[in-house]
Amino acid sequence: MLWHIQGPGSLGCLWAARFAAAQQPVRLIVRNPDALARYQQVGVVRLSDANLQQTQSYPINAQLPAHSEPISHLLLTCKAYDATAAIAQVAHRLNQDSLVVLLQNGLGSQQAVQALVPDTCCIVASSTEGAYLTEPFHSVFAGQGEIGLGSLDSKPEPEGLINNCHSAQIPCAWTTAIDTTLWRKLAINCAINPLTVILDCNNGALIAHANLINTLCAELQSLLKAAQHPAAAQDLQQHVWQVIEKTAANSSSMRQDVHNKRRTEISYMTGFACAQSIALECPTPALHALHAQLQAALSMRGLPIS
Ligand SMILES: NC(=O)c1ccc[n+]([C@@H]2O[C@H](COP(=O)([O-])OP(=O)(O)OC[C@H]3O[C@@H](n4cnc5c(N)ncnc54)[C@H](OP(=O)(O)O)[C@@H]3O)[C@@H](O)[C@H]2O)c1
CATH class of the missing domain: 3.40.50.720 (NAD(P)-binding Rossmann-like Domain)
Incomplete structure (x- = not known):
């Protein structure tokens, strides 16, 4: 081969x-x-x-x-x-x-x-x-x-x-369930990575923003169900908190990209999720607000917003 x-x-x-x-x-x-x-x-x-x-x-x-x-x-x-x-x-x-x-x-x-x-x-x-x-x-x-x-x-x-x-x-x-794996990873990344850029913090510091994380998890869970990926939606909030705890000392890949002045994959993360929420008529207001805040944070650092 x-x-x-x-x-x-x-x-x-x-x-x-x-x-x-x-x-x-x-x-x-x-x-x-x-x-x-x-x-x-x-x-x-x-x-x-x-x-x-x-x-x-x-x-x-x-x-x-x-x-x-x-x-x-x-x-x-x-x-x-x-x-x-x-x-x-x-x-x-x-x-x-x-x-x-x-x-x-x-x-x-x-x-x-x-x-x-x-x-x-x-x-x-x-x-x-x-x-x-x-x-x-x-x-x-x-x-x-x-x-x-x-x-x-x-x-x-x-x-x-x-x-x-x-x-x-x-x-x-x-x-045979790669779509479930990718959607679940997308949802976990959407709940964690953008906030670490906006707040410029390690994953563990997100514990101080539990209400927002839980709201995002609830919206992402509805989105995963609307997109016909119920298995990816199961226990999403619990998984997000497990990842935050396990990787508390880590800097997310998106934050590392920003620190290295590299373009992020925002369009394939919150950008994709927001577009799906519109297409599927599944409102996700906190996620849209997060995406806009992330774009503002990238723009402030001179990085592309898509
Ligand atoms: N690295 C990790 O630990 C990791 C883990 C999990 C998932 N991923 C994912 O895997 C993907 C790749 O990540 P990475 O970290 O390996 O990225 P990377 O280090 O930036 O490597 C990407 C490479 O692709 C080159 N490239 C871009 N367009 C090309 C083209 N048309 N023809 C040939 N080469 C081209 C880039 O060249 P230039 O340098 O000229 O741009 C760069 O060398 C990303 O989606 C990332 O999110 C990465």
Whole structure:
């Protein structure tokens, strides 16, 4: 199985290094000629453990989206806001037997990507692994986790996919309920991440805003039910508080993006949830107010509001 990994950032390099370590053929697809030149100066993907004690280097070939090599297995690891532009760049290299695995957080980008390549099988992922870059193409595997893979439109498990990932030590499992997983993660992220940006605080400090969190949970629970995801709605408030307690000392990924002056995935989080609440005529006033406050907070810091 030859994997092309488009978007060799934190997760892309983590996956690429694991395929390479397992002697599986893998290629990187970088954004443009500048990125290719930067990669060729280094020529390797590096992967370090969480304590930065051990670093392995993997000489992996990189190429541009316009390359002529056909793509049988594509792992798309860019941010949600880059996903449609990225897939459009390689669409000519896909065919009806190709498989695309989408690793984006939130919801909305996966459906937009599938719409651009309607004849190609897209599989979506929900990953709880953690990785960050110390420099371009050098990923640090910061947190063990697991990856759920599934189809948003009930396609069967592609033959060999999970086995292939397991042979590269990638801890993934096929799930027939990936939509429930993604909606639940979206709701938990909506209840936690925006407030940590607005208040500029660690997750644990949200305990002081319990009333607002509980109101948001109630609205998100109604939204999940209106969107026909009752399993994702079950005990949502309890789950949100469990996450807050377990990750009390952590800075949310959205707050980290803001601190690093990076664009956030707001449109695929509260933006998506607000749009769904309008489309499904399920009022969520506190969520809409939160989304507007988040946009104001981003704008104040000179960051895009979508
Ligand atoms: N990192 C984590 O721990 C983690 C955990 C769970 C979920 N996720 C999710 O996984 C996704 C990827 O996250 P990440 O942290 O790996 O992001 P990242 O480090 O920003 O990596 C994304 C990479 O994609 C590249 N890219 C963008 N457009 C491209 C294109 N058209 N062609 C080729 N490359 C392109 C970016 O290049 P530039 O640098 O030029 O923009 C960047 O190198 C996000 O949706 C994130 O929320 C991440």
